[in-house]
Amino acid sequence: MKYRQLTKEQFESLHKEFAQFLASQKIDAIEWDKMKSDNSDLIEEELNLFSDMIWEDVLTKVDYLEHFSKTSVNFFKCEKEAIYRIVVKIDKEIDLFTEEGYTWLLQNPNDPSIDYLKGSKQYTSDRNKELFDLIEKGSQIARGELFEFFNRLTS
Secondary structure: OOOOOOOHHHHHHOHHHHHHHHHHOOOOHHHHHHHHHHOHHHHHHHHHHHHHHHHHHHHHHOOEEEEEOOOEEEEEEEOOOEEEEEEEEEOOOOOOOOHHHHHHHHHOOOOOOEEEEEEEEEOOOOHHHHHHHHHHOOOEEEOOHHHHHHHHHHO
16 A cells, blocks of 8 residues: 555545446445455455545645644645745744734734745655655645745745
């Protein structure tokens, strides 16, 4: 397995897609029920295969990630060959997890208590695997407005 198995909730939300996946594997509802009662290894194999397929599709479409902590944010722009990063670190009693802290950051981007770091790196392994690792460590898929805002600000 390349990634991790989807959660029960994720499988439930992808019920239709999973049924289509099973159909593409020539597994109908009757066969699936038989597999569930007879062979848990085959069930796990199908769940893992579907999970990897979904993760691969999602990760291939990711352009931006964000990772917030109480006093810093990491913004990532995920291109084909390299990933670009902007770190915003606040040296002040601001909690970015609150609406007030988040709003303060957006309204005061030039405050002297804010440090910016920028960098980039080529992927050292598979792009999607590296993005998956960032997601597993708490990054969220984003639309990129904040990356672009801070990129313009720091250019």
